[in-house]
Amino acid sequence: MSNVYVYMRFTRRKLLAGVGTGLAVGVAGCTGDLTAEGAAFGAIEASLSASAQSETGYTHHRTVEDTVSQQFERFGFTRTVDVTNVIAEYDRAIELGILGMRLQAAVFATLSTPQVRILTRTFNPVAEMSSLEIAEMIQERYENIENAVEDGTFETEVAGRSTTVTRFTADARLIELGQSVELYLYVSEAVEVGDDFVVTVAAHPRAFGREEGLVRALMAGVGV
DSSP: OOOEEEEOOOOHHHHHHHHHHHHHHHHHTSOOOOOSSEEEEEOOOOEEOHHHHHHHOOEEEEEEEEEEEEEEEETTEEEEEEEEEEEEEEEEEEEEGGGTEEEEEEEEEEEEEEOEEETTEEEOGGGGOOHHHHHHHHHHHSTTEEEEEEEEEEEEEETTEEEEEEEEEEEEEETTTTEEEEEEEEEEOOEEETTEEEEEEEEEEGGGOOOHHHHHHHHHTEEO
């Protein structure tokens, strides 16, 4: 049997667009000094260190920047706020030789989204979200992941900051095979890193067991 490459496709741009739109709406509801053209906010990539990649077997897949523009009106004037989010994607291939398959189902991603500051106020919906709310957003914005149910929490570090990680059970559909697989999905609460907020997400088939130690190593290996 020839090798079959299986990949769970996530519509991450939709997730980023949703975050960026929420940011712009938050700015629209406040008062502050903006330029005549508006304002722009950008995040810095949160990446997985080379040592963490070597330790975990995950490799960099791609980094995507997504800029969302939102116009709003204040006192009769229209302004545009541009928000650039950065997502870095990593994955790990699992060879299932007995089935002649290469399963690319173990995924890790970091999302960096900028704090939007107007005068002394900061706006960013991700910073106020719980892991459950973030997971619900992922279900809405990622194709093929659904039915997330909370399965426990643990403490770890992301970019040197302590945070809470919530583990969920979820279902995903493998596109090429047209089959469903049960997943463990791990979502960290947002941590503040410089002028950004960083969220990390990991997912792998439940057949591998709870890889909590591996997930801790991934999240601890994130830096900016």
